[in-house]
Each structure stands twice: as structure tokens, then as C-alpha cells.
Amino acid sequence: MNYLFSHRRYRLPLRTAVRTAHGAWAEREGVIVRLEGEDGAVGFGEAAVIPWFGTETVDEVEVACREFGGRVDDARLDGVPTRLRCLRNALAAARSEMAEARKNPERRVRDNAPYLPVAALLPAGRAVLAQIAPKAEVGFRVFKWKVGVGDVADELALLDDVCAALPTGAKLRLDANGAWDRRRAERWLERCAERPVEFVEQPIAAEGKGAVDLLMGLAGDFPTPLALDESVASDGEVERWIGAGWPGIFVIKPSLLGDVAGTLARLETAKACVVFSSALETAVGARAALRVAFAWRGEPDSTRSTGSGQAGEQRALGFGVWPLFTDGRFDGPHAAPFVRAEDVERIDVESLWNALS
Numbered sequence: 001m002n003y004l005f006s007h008r009r010y011r012l013p014l015r016t017a018v019r020t021a022h023g024a025w026a027e028r029e030g031v032i033v034r035l036e037g038e039d040g041a042v043g044f045g046e047a048a049v050i051p052w053f054g055t056e057t058v059d060e061v062e063v064a065c066r067e068f069g070g071r072v073d074d075a076r077l078d079g080v081p082t083r084l085r086c087l088r089n090a091l092a093a094a095r096s097e098m099a100e101a102r103k104n105p106e107r108r109v110r111d112n113a114p115y116l117p118v119a120a121l122l123p124a125g126r127a128v129l130a131q132i133a134p135k136a137e138v139g140f141r142v143f144k145w146k147v148g149v150g151d152v153a154d155e156l157a158l159l160d161d162v163c164a165a166l167p168t169g170a171k172l173r174l175d176a177n178g179a180w181d182r183r184r185a186e187r188w189l190e191r192c193a194e195r196p197v198e199f200v201e202q203p204i205a206a207e208g209k210g211a212v213d214l215l216m217g218l219a220g221d222f223p224t225p226l227a228l229d230e231s232v233a234s235d236g237e238v239e240r241w242i243g244a245g246w247p248g249i250f251v252i253k254p255s256l257l258g259d260v261a262g263t264l265a266r267l268e269t270a271k272a273c274v275v276f277s278s279a280l281e282t283a284v285g286a287r288a289a290l291r292v293a294f295a296w297r298g299e300p301d302s303t304r305s306t307g308s309g310q311a312g313e314q315r316a317l318g319f320g321v322w323p324l325f326t327d328g329r330f331d332g333p334h335a336a337p338f339v340r341a342e343d344v345e346r347i348d349v350e351s352l353w354n355a356l357s
């Protein structure tokens, strides 16, 4: 098949700079691609690069897009090097959107779930305490608190106040973004046992020496589940941790995978526990990522006696990020305790594309 190809690069200031291990992240850069088939079907995709997560740079995406010129065919698209994984992701999303439009022209939502729960994001440090009640009031029941930002003793001292402020039955996720060493991680994990902590995300840095052994050891030594995020930012890393028999959760940012369908199939075969998460993409990438989340069958439910293959509950999404951009036209559905499949399908990518012209 031949396509008309076009792309638009964007650079969008964030409403609030995001603190990362690599400094403040104040504006998001990426590229939106548009494919139009000979039959008039149109698909969009987003290369939402995060170079410090090991993806290509936005310049590399742009160079490859320029090389396409205005016309491409399937062989050309398939030939994009795997190094350009966000571009491959964008092109696959655009093509799958076109294929879906042919199969299902009315765009009926026919996913596994009509809606999925979303986790509320809580700020680091003492500021967390004032944020829980208003979020609980609007209905959030899963909360994610950034830790590993301040002093360990200060943060640990806050943990009980945070737990006490949670509504009954609520769960707390802790995200250390790899900030701890083994000793600090152990102090936290001892404290988390018997508290309503759903999991501790990336307690140890992904790239440190012996990180795999350390993370596997911690996962085996403490009852609180651990989640990998920075450790599984690419298809190859997901594969490696499946192979290592990771017993915890995989935090998957679909926008950063070069082969979303293949990697998700691997996770499903491995009966992995998956939490889908935002890569702070625009609504174009978010729509593709959320479609992936809605298509996921949820956690394998070992409590059902009817055997394997049954879809269970899905864990809350890490998509409570909007409003994100200074220019709200690029945002996905605003943070609410649930996101509905209908709202995902209602995202107007065409007008976002036009806003970039």
C-alpha cells in the first residue's frame, strides 16, 4: 500500500515543569505523523521521544520523516531502524488506526471495559498531606506518591500520616524513581509491609551495578510488590525481565515501545501484571496508548477456578497527568478517577494536528 505522508514537529511548554533525575523538564518535544492511504483512510501517530529513557532524539525523528518525502509505502515504513523506536511506534499507531477505521467505520467502542480506573498523582514531601482529601472526595481510590526526593527519615515519618489520610480501602503506590540504595530500599520495604501499599515503583536505579540481582532480591525478601518502570523502558528490557522471571509489576509506557503489539503479546503470554502509564505525550499519543490499555485483558486471575486465560481486574492507569500543557488543546481527558473508552475515542486528533500548522 502507498500512503501520503506528512509530519509536524511540536515543542510545547508544560504548565508545571516536571522534576526528573535529569533535571527539570519544562517543555515537551515530539513529532506527530499523518498517513493517508489510497482509499482515503487517515491515521495519526506520535513519536513522543524521551532521550534520557533511551529513545531517539526529536531531531533524529525529524530527519527520518524528511527522508520519507511526501509518499511512502509499507516496505519503507517497515524499514525504519529499530533504533528509532518512537517513530516506529507512531507509524504503527497510524497504520493500525487506518486498519481499524476500515474494519469499524462507525468507531464503535468494543473494548473489554467501558472504563478504567486512574491513579491520582500526589506531590513529593509534606505537600502530599493537603492533596489527599480533595482527590478522595472526587472519587480517586488509588494514589501515587513520589518518594526518594527528600531525606529518607523525613519521608518515612510522613508515611503513616499519608496512610491515615487515605479513604477506607484505598491503595497507595510509592514511586522512588530509582533514588534509593539497597539499605534505604530495605528500610522502606520493612515499613510498607502491613500498610496499604499497592507497590513500590523502581526502588533502585535501573542502570546501577548489579541492579537486576538487587531488584530480584528485594522482590523476594519483602511482601510488598515491586514495580519496574525505568528498568523496562524498551521492548528489549521488557523481554529481559520476563526472561529473568520478574515476580512484580511492569509499568508500561506504550508510547516508548517500538513494537507495542509484540511486546504486549509477550507480557500477556508471561501472565505479567501490567500498569499502563503516560509518557507525557499529547492527546495523539495518549489516545494510542489508552487504546492499548483498553485492549489489555487485565491481570490473570488465579482465583478463578475455570482455568487460565481469564481476564481479571485491571490496575489503575498512570494517566492522571492532564491538564499538562500550557496550551490545553494538546491535552488528553482531564484527570478523573476513571477514564471512559468513549472519551478516548472522542479525542479529536485532527484538530490537534491543525493546531500545529
Ligand code: MG
Pocket: 175, 177, 201, 202, 229, 230, 251
Ligand atoms: Mg515511575
